[in-house]
Amino acid sequence: MSNTCPTVKVVxxxxxxxxxxxxxxxxxxxTENQQIFVEEGDAGLTDNAKMTVPQIKDALTAAGIExxxxxxxxxxxxxxxxxxxG
Known part of the structure; x- marks a missing residue:
């Protein structure tokens, strides 16, 4: 069994x-200084990638996501x- 770490694309x-x-x-x-790379077809995700950690936490809380x-x-x-x- 291999241990894999989730990966992300960054600009x-x-x-x-x-x-x-x-x-x-x-x-x-x-890190906070990196921006998630958003491909065509990922509509709506671009703005999220520009958010700061506190903004993301606020959005998660507002959406009721633990x-x-x-x-x-x-x-x-x-x-x-x-x-x-979802």
Whole structure:
């Protein structure tokens, strides 16, 4: 059995070596300074990625979604986006 860590795509500089404009990192490594890369078809998720952790927590609370108060931005965004899609 392998232990896998959830990953997220974050915005990165578009270069010759990185023409898509994103990199993949472990969700646990996501920081406030990084922006989630939103692909076409992910309508409505762009604004969430720009939110701060306190804003995300407020939105989760307003939606009645429980969360771990120590969760990082990536985990909180996943909860918020899942709540908006479901």
């Amino acid at each position: 990165a500089e578009v270069t010759e070596d990185n023409p898509l404009g994103f990199i993949v990192i472990n969700e646990s490594d996501l 969360f771990d108060s120590t969760a990082n931005k990536g985990a909180l965004l996943l909860l918020l986006n899942a709540g908006k899609q």
